[in-house]
Amino acid sequence: MRWITPRELREQGVLGMNSRNIDYIGRTNDRSRYPLVDNKLKTKQAAQQHGMSVPNLFGVVKIQHEVQGLESLLEGLEKFVIKPAQGSGGKGILVISERRGDEFIKSTGAILNLRDVKRHTSNILSGLYSLGGRPDVAMIEDMIDFDEMLSNYSHEGVPDIRVIVYRGFPVMAMMRCSTHASDGKANLHQGAVGVGIDIVTGHSLYAVQNNQKVDQHPDTGFRFDELELPHWDEVLHLAAGCFEMTELGYFGADIVLDRNSGPVILELNARPGLAIQIANQAGLRKRLHMVNDMRPIERGVEERVQLAKRMFGVTMV
Amino acid sequence: MSSKVQISLVAGILILIGLGLTLYKKIEFGFPLLPGQRQAVWTLESKISFKPLAGPVEISLALPDSQAGWVVLDDHFASSGFGFTVMTSNGNRYARWARQSLDRSTTLYYKLQLYRADNFGLGGSPVPEILPPELTADRQAAMERVVASLQERSSGPVSFTALLLKQLVQDQMDQDAIFLFGSREESKLAVVMDILAFSGIPSQRVRGVFLEDGRRRQKINSLVEVFDGKHWHIFDPKTGQPGLPENFFVWRRGGASVLDVLGGSSSQLEFAIVKNTLPIKTVLFMEQQVGEQPLLDFSIYSLPVEQQGVFKGLLLIPVGALVVVLLRVLVGIRTSGTFMPILIALAFIQTTLLTGLVIFLTVVGAGLWIRYYLSHLNLLLVARITAVVIVVIFIMAALSIVSYKLGFAQVLTVTFLPTIILAWTIERMSILWEEEGVHEVLIQGGGSLLAAILAYLLMSTALIEHLTFNFPELMISLLGVVLLIGKYSGYRLTELHRFRDLGRPDK
Numbered sequence: 001m002r003w004i005t006p007r008e009l010r011e012q013g014v015l016g017m018n019s020r021n022i023d024y025i026g027r028t029n030d031r032s033r034y035p036l037v038d039n040k041l042k043t044k045q046a047a048q049q050h051g052m053s054v055p056n057l058f059g060v061v062k063i064q065h066e067v068q069g070l071e072s073l074l075e076g077l078e079k080f081v082i083k084p085a086q087g088s089g090g091k092g093i094l095v096i097s098e099r100r101g102d103e104f105i106k107s108t109g110a111i112l113n114l115r116d117v118k119r120h121t122s123n124i125l126s127g128l129y130s131l132g133g134r135p136d137v138a139m140i141e142d143m144i145d146f147d148e149m150l151s152n153y154s155h156e157g158v159p160d161i162r163v164i165v166y167r168g169f170p171v172m173a174m175m176r177c178s179t180h181a182s183d184g185k186a187n188l189h190q191g192a193v194g195v196g197i198d199i200v201t202g203h204s205l206y207a208v209q210n211n212q213k214v215d216q217h218p219d220t221g222f223r224f225d226e227l228e229l230p231h232w233d234e235v236l237h238l239a240a241g242c243f244e245m246t247e248l249g250y251f252g253a254d255i256v257l258d259r260n261s262g263p264v265i266l267e268l269n270a271r272p273g274l275a276i277q278i279a280n281q282a283g284l285r286k287r288l289h290m291v292n293d294m295r296p297i298e299r300g301v302e303e304r305v306q307l308a309k310r311m312f313g314v315t316m317v
Numbered sequence: 318m319s320s321k322v323q324i325s326l327v328a329g330i331l332i333l334i335g336l337g338l339t340l341y342k343k344i345e346f347g348f349p350l351l352p353g354q355r356q357a358v359w360t361l362e363s364k365i366s367f368k369p370l371a372g373p374v375e376i377s378l379a380l381p382d383s384q385a386g387w388v389v390l391d392d393h394f395a396s397s398g399f400g401f402t403v404m405t406s407n408g409n410r411y412a413r414w415a416r417q418s419l420d421r422s423t424t425l426y427y428k429l430q431l432y433r434a435d436n437f438g439l440g441g442s443p444v445p446e447i448l449p450p451e452l453t454a455d456r457q458a459a460m461e462r463v464v465a466s467l468q469e470r471s472s473g474p475v476s477f478t479a480l481l482l483k484q485l486v487q488d489q490m491d492q493d494a495i496f497l498f499g500s501r502e503e504s505k506l507a508v509v510m511d512i513l514a515f516s517g518i519p520s521q522r523v524r525g526v527f528l529e530d531g532r533r534r535q536k537i538n539s540l541v542e543v544f545d546g547k548h549w550h551i552f553d554p555k556t557g558q559p560g561l562p563e564n565f566f567v568w569r570r571g572g573a574s575v576l577d578v579l580g581g582s583s584s585q586l587e588f589a590i591v592k593n594t595l596p597i598k599t600v601l602f603m604e605q606q607v608g609e610q611p612l613l614d615f616s617i618y619s620l621p622v623e624q625q626g627v628f629k630g631l632l633l634i635p636v637g638a639l640v641v642v643l644l645r646v647l648v649g650i651r652t653s654g655t656f657m658p659i660l661i662a663l664a665f666i667q668t669t670l671l672t673g674l675v676i677f678l679t680v681v682g683a684g685l686w687i688r689y690y691l692s693h694l695n696l697l698l699v700a701r702i703t704a705v706v707i708v709v710i711f712i713m714a715a716l717s718i719v720s721y722k723l724g725f726a727q728v729l730t731v732t733f734l735p736t737i738i739l740a741w742t743i744e745r746m747s748i749l750w751e752e753e754g755v756h757e758v759l760i761q762g763g764g765s766l767l768a769a770i771l772a773y774l775l776m777s778t779a780l781i782e783h784l785t786f787n788f789p790e791l792m793i794s795l796l797g798v799v800l801l802i803g804k805y806s807g808y809r810l811t812e813l814h815r816f817r818d819l820g821r822p823d824k
């Protein structure tokens with residue numbers, strides 16, 4: 001077992017869990033704003049009010065009785081996603097990419113009928129996928145047609161971009177690539193690949209899987225040093241803009257790239273993990289301090305993004 | 318920043334108050350900080366409860382003398398609304414409560430503290446007159462045959478008694494003895510006394526209490542004592558063993574009953590017992606000071622014994638909690654359920670570590686397996702948890718019964734494991750299993766057990782037990798320490814491993 005000394009960590013400016021909880025989440029996040037980010041339906045509604053792009057919402061099923069009327073709700077929808085509003089860890093997300101007569105074709109190719117879809121919806125309502133089994137609501141929204149750049153780098157899952165936003169500044173970003181080992185999940189500790197992304201260019205910096213540097217995606221074989229995210233400016237603007245919407249000082253924005261409509265917000269996280277530091281091979285603390293050192297002036301999204309780019313850019317070696 | 322200063326200030330003051338009070342007690346009153354030379358001091362609380370009848374009520378309770386090396390440190394009476402006297406008759410002390418009338422069930426208390434200064438036998442006692450029992454003709458005949466058979470096989474009063482009790486305990490009685498013991502409603506002991514009297518052996522009852530720590534409803538027990546012409550020999554009629562049991566406190570030797578209630582019915586005498594291992598000095602001193610020193614008057618010692626026993630456990634919880642806080646905040650160990658490890662540690666104190674671990678793993682393992690099946694049924698949360706609770710209780714019962722039959726009486730302590738907590742642990746672990754995989758279950762389960770074991774090791778240390786019980790003000794200091802830890806924003810030990818390769822990309 002290898003270790004690093006606390007001094008080295010401090011020199012790297014690594015943010016620890018205790019410090020994240022006390023100095024950032026505890027200090028800058030108002031608890032009353034949590035429901036807004038913990039509930040994807042509320043997040044979506046707030047985002048729409050602020051004119052930010054989110055996957056199109058087709059409908060919401062709130063009570064078991066409404067499950068009976070699901071058929072008419074899905075009328076004419078060729079592809080859609082049914083997901084729990086308070087799901088955790090990407091559980092309970094049903095992606096239908098095609099309809100053939102009475103059959104629903106999942107993105108993986110499996111074929112379902114209406115009863116299966118209804119049962120899945122009913123399970124969502126009874127809290128099967130939500131934290132602690134709380135009753136939930138099911139959201140039916142547009143399926144994202146992933147941008148090629150993202151889908152090349154993910155296997156069996158949702159490839160997303162995580163941007164840490166502190167006091168409105170996008171401070172660090174990574175792309176999370178699901179792998180076969182991670183079972184399609186985008187969590188780094190489950191074996192997904194984390195790719196650090198340069199705030200200035202959207203170009204990859206470093207890729208890591210299970211704490212090991214990797215050069216190419218283990219399943220798709222695409223090289224990570226060729227990864228450059230399109231619409232990068234829009235991604236940063238979208239993430240930074242969530243600050244006004246959530247009023248949270250420290251959060252993570254999960255963004256995906258749609259082939260047609262560009263970056264859309266998938267969800268927000270008020271307690272984003274620290275693994276992003278490993279993917280970037282850089283500590284968060286220094287950057288957070290730099291934001292802290294700035295005079296508290298009201299700045300617009302554009303200005304914040306520009307400042308962030310100037311401060312947090314990584315010169316390529 | 319100011320909140321940090323504020324916390325440090327408050328924490329500092331709390332720590333100083335706790336330490337200050339402790340030092341004050343040490344210096345001013347001479348409380349020993351270390352457990353040192355310890356002596357088991359037993360606190361007995363006798364509870365006399367009865368239902369009054371119409372008319373005057375009079376309760377008399379025989380009071381114990383110091384016998385067989387036992388020393389009564391102190392006694393107290395609670396007698397609200399009663400006329401109360403302590404009197405002596407025939408060399409025996411009695412407490413007498415009296416009242417003209419009473420309209421509801423009442424409980425009277427008599428509390429005493431005692432320890433065993435020395436360990437010697439009971440010594441001499443006046444030999445009572447033998448009163449031959451009055452018997453019906455058939456019993457008389459049976460009695461004659463039983464006595465004759467016993468006398469034939471024994472050499473004197475002692476072996477006679479030993480043989481009689483052996484037959485009784487091992488259930489090897491002949492028809493006559495079965496008739497004698499079986500046909501009367503009286504206790505077996507009364508029949509034993511009758512047989513002894515019939516055969517002309519002087520005997521008497523020795524009443525007293527078996528001292529067991531934490532017992533709440535202990536009843537008075539009787540031993541039987543026979544005189545062989547020179548010495549008294551004592552037997553425990555329940556086991557047939559000769560000699561005075563180590564933990565038997567003699568309340569009254571010979572004589573009639575211990576408790577007499579006139580003008581009342583359904584009277585009961587029960588004892589709550591707590592054992593403290595303390596320096597005698599402390600106890601003596603406590604008793605003198607209680608009531609005089611306001612500081613000591615508010616100590617745990619001023620509480621009734623039952624509550625003292627409860628607090629003995631409660632006061633250990635902060636220590637366990639500190640372990641959990643340290644492990645989570647400084648080390649970064651993940652546990653399932655924040656304070657579940659403390660409850661498990663408390664259970665370990667009752668079960669002992671190894672037994673506790675085995676039982677815990679068995680119950681949780683079996684529970685997880687059954688929960689796995691339940692998850693297919695797709696139940697609602699509350700119903701699912703309830704189902705798990707029932708299953709857990711069932712597993713615990715099954716475990717007890719099977720192990721008892723196999724001769725492992727230790728496993729009976731399984732009941733000390735907190736059922737509801739176990740059920741929640743199983744539920745959480747199984748969700749974790751489904752969502753994060755078995756790896757995470759092992760990490761969190763292992764973390765919880767590690768925390769529980771460390772907490773147990775600390776909580777069962779004699780020094781910690783001594784300090785928490787005798788210096789509860791140390792909890793104030795503990796509070797201060799916990800506040801400080803709550804503001805610790807440095808790295809966790811596990812993070813030193815997690816971020817080991819940061820900034821060293823080529824390794």
